[in-house]
Amino acid sequence: MATQVFKVPDIMIDGFKFGFCPGCDHGVAMRLVAECLDELNLQENTICASAIGCSVCIYDYINVDTIEAPHGRAIAEATGVKRAKPDKFVFTYQGDGDFASIGLAESMHAALRGEKISAICINNTNYGMTGGQLGPTTMVGQVTTTSPTGRNLEYYGYPMKIAEQFALCDGVAFSARVSLDTVPNIRKAKAAIKKAFEYQIKGLGFSFVEILSSCPTNWRMTPQKAHDRVRDEMMKVFVPGVYKDILESKQV
Amino acid sequence: MTTTLNKSEGKVLIKGNYAIANAAVIAGCQCYFGYPITPQSEIGEFMSGKMQELGRAYVSAESELGAINMTIGACSTGVKAMTSSSSCAISLMQEGISYACSDELPVVIVSVMRGGPGLGNIYPSQGDYEQAVIGGGNGDYRIIVLAPGTVQECVDLTYKTFYLAHKYRMPAMLLADGLLGQMMEPCLFGDYPYPEVDNSEWMLTGAKNRHRRVIRSYAPLAEDQCVFLNKLFNKYKVLEENEVMYDEYMVDDADIVVMSFGSMGRNVKSAVKACREKGLKVGAFRPLTLFPFPNRKIEELSHSAKKILVTEINMGQMLRDVRLAVNGRIPVEFLGKPVGSMIDIEDIVKKIESMIEV
Numbered sequence: 001m002a003t004q005v006f007k008v009p010d011i012m013i014d015g016f017k018f019g020f021c022p023g024c025d026h027g028v029a030m031r032l033v034a035e036c037l038d039e040l041n042l043q044e045n046t047i048c049a050s051a052i053g054c055s056v057c058i059y060d061y062i063n064v065d066t067i068e069a070p071h072g073r074a075i076a077e078a079t080g081v082k083r084a085k086p087d088k089f090v091f092t093y094q095g096d097g098d099f100a101s102i103g104l105a106e107s108m109h110a111a112l113r114g115e116k117i118s119a120i121c122i123n124n125t126n127y128g129m130t131g132g133q134l135g136p137t138t139m140v141g142q143v144t145t146t147s148p149t150g151r152n153l154e155y156y157g158y159p160m161k162i163a164e165q166f167a168l169c170d171g172v173a174f175s176a177r178v179s180l181d182t183v184p185n186i187r188k189a190k191a192a193i194k195k196a197f198e199y200q201i202k203g204l205g206f207s208f209v210e211i212l213s214s215c216p217t218n219w220r221m222t223p224q225k226a227h228d229r230v231r232d233e234m235m236k237v238f239v240p241g242v243y244k245d246i247l248e249s250k251q252v
Numbered sequence: 253m254t255t256t257l258n259k260s261e262g263k264v265l266i267k268g269n270y271a272i273a274n275a276a277v278i279a280g281c282q283c284y285f286g287y288p289i290t291p292q293s294e295i296g297e298f299m300s301g302k303m304q305e306l307g308r309a310y311v312s313a314e315s316e317l318g319a320i321n322m323t324i325g326a327c328s329t330g331v332k333a334m335t336s337s338s339s340c341a342i343s344l345m346q347e348g349i350s351y352a353c354s355d356e357l358p359v360v361i362v363s364v365m366r367g368g369p370g371l372g373n374i375y376p377s378q379g380d381y382e383q384a385v386i387g388g389g390n391g392d393y394r395i396i397v398l399a400p401g402t403v404q405e406c407v408d409l410t411y412k413t414f415y416l417a418h419k420y421r422m423p424a425m426l427l428a429d430g431l432l433g434q435m436m437e438p439c440l441f442g443d444y445p446y447p448e449v450d451n452s453e454w455m456l457t458g459a460k461n462r463h464r465r466v467i468r469s470y471a472p473l474a475e476d477q478c479v480f481l482n483k484l485f486n487k488y489k490v491l492e493e494n495e496v497m498y499d500e501y502m503v504d505d506a507d508i509v510v511m512s513f514g515s516m517g518r519n520v521k522s523a524v525k526a527c528r529e530k531g532l533k534v535g536a537f538r539p540l541t542l543f544p545f546p547n548r549k550i551e552e553l554s555h556s557a558k559k560i561l562v563t564e565i566n567m568g569q570m571l572r573d574v575r576l577a578v579n580g581r582i583p584v585e586f587l588g589k590p591v592g593s594m595i596d597i598e599d600i601v602k603k604i605e606s607m608i609e610v
């Protein structure tokens with residue numbers, strides 16, 4: 001008897017084709033989100049607040065009710081949805097610019113209020129959709145289209161460590177950073193997303209997963225090189241791990 | 253003010269801001285999101301207690317950006333939801349208002365005007381007529397704007413704002429000013445007088461036993477955006493056909509019609525009465541809907557009257573819309589002041605008399 005070991009998640013839209021650049025991790029991240037929604041049987045009860053950036057088209061791939069928020073406001077709209085319909089499962093899928101720069105106030109206050117929503121944030125160390133400008137996670141020394149000689153501290157200051165910052169908010173139930181650079185890490189990433197979703201279902205508070213992602217086009221790298229950079233450079237500064245888990249009482 | 257629900261049988265003496273908040277509660281507002289700003293903070297203060305007491309949602313938003321987008325999120329699920337603010341902070345909501353228009357969501361916004369530009373001051377003003385009616389968000393859009401002139405109208409038009417927002421599935425604003433927000437008058441609440449609008453065709457509930465729904469404004473194809481905007485503007489046409497409201501007083505035989513909106517209409521009416529006592533043929537006209545604007549009625553008046561006087565607590569904003577409707581047929585004069593209390597009755601009478609003498 002043959003057993004099926006691999007399939008496209010039921011919740012993915014029939015016949016979808018990811019439109020991301022070759023080697024971009026958005027597709028992997030969205031697939032993991034889809035698998036978790038499927039496994040937790042959430043399709044019929046979910047409302048997604050999508051963001052602006054490369055993540056905007058999540059509704060082209062994942063078959064759930066969705067509201068598309070302005071740049072930076074996905075968490076605010078998710079808050080409105082959840083407060084209006086507390087029995088719905090509500091999540092956002094955002095870039096780091098969206099979540100941690102233009103939307104930082106919304107994100108942090110939702111975390112402090114302990115809004116019972118889940119946020120997935122893609123850290124690709126730049127503003128991807130607009131062509132790779134310097135953003136809140138651009139690394140020291142990194143060349144972007146608006147840091148032509150590299151991120152120097154005098155001009156640009158420091159990048160933000162999002163998962164660590166949010167772990168400090170008392171309303172947060174779960175805050176983790178994961179990477180998609182290898183298969184074992186992809187498995188860990190999925191486990192973190194699933195846990196974040198479960199914590200919302202249990203009503204424990206705000207749950208957050210930061211996903212380190214490649215951006216080969218804007219980094220001017222091959223997909224392989226881009227993943228090497230995730231591993232060799234990003235993971236050294238943006239260290240993967242669980243920064244807060246109120247059930248494990250792990251706190252930074 | 254203690255936050256007891258004033259669902260009174262008889263009249264109660266109440267501040268405009270509380271009247272608006274209480275009317276919203278009676279209208280069935282399920283979610284309130286707001287950030288404090290004078291002269292409308294009583295709305296949020298009332299809501300914080302009342303919504304919790306009723307098991308509805310209240311969030312002290314981190315900013316007006318947060319507040320308007322929380323309201324959008326709540327409205328996307330089909331419930332009645334609102335936010336309230338004032339002048340420089342309504343400025344922060346303009347992005348959200350533009351998105352709510354393209355999302356076609358029944359977002360209710362209460363704007364209690366203060367002086368501007370910038371931080372300005374907390375005196376009454378009508379300087380945000382254009383902010384409300386023309387708007388500062390991007391793209392081609394309109395929102396419904398209702399302008400009460402008494403505390404009773406604050407109640408009645410709050411009901412209407414919720415109803416029209418849902419009936420036409422678009423943002424609607426109640427445009428009051430600091431004078432109205434802070435002043436006490438007797439008023440009657442009664443019951444919410446409108447039918448409930450069925451939102452089940454579009455609201456987000458989770459895709460159970462149906463296809464999923466996406467509420468979005470991103471329109472990658474120009475053709476799609478053309479179709480959408482034509483649809484939006486057809487909706488605005490229907491509004492202009494069916495929902496125009498105004499208050500008129502002795503305009504039928506009037507040589508001079510004095511036009512104003514909101515609280516300024518109070519002194520205008522008194523001035524018109526004073527003129528009538530002097531035997532002068534003067535009438536008063538006050539749009540209750542600033543969008544849709546009573547263009548047709550003003551055009552009619554421009555045929556029957558000889559002159560129009562527009563009075564506003566600003567430098568002349570509704571003035572422009574009146575002039576467009578009059579289209580040069582008769583002179584349209586202006587009496588205004590930048591900010592502060594209403595223009596004195598005697599000053600309005602004097603201005604009217606000067607217009608007759610010429």
Ligand SMILES: Cc1ncc(C[n+]2csc(CCOP(=O)(O)OP(=O)(O)O)c2C)c(N)n1
Nearest residue numbers: 052053054055071095096097098127128129
């Ligand atoms: C208010 C506003 N400012 C700027 C933009 C332009 N813009 C669109 S996407 C984007 C950057 C998105 O970057 P990020 O959130 O990191 O997501 P990514 O595209 O990298 O996945 C910007 C600046 C916008 N749409 N709205």
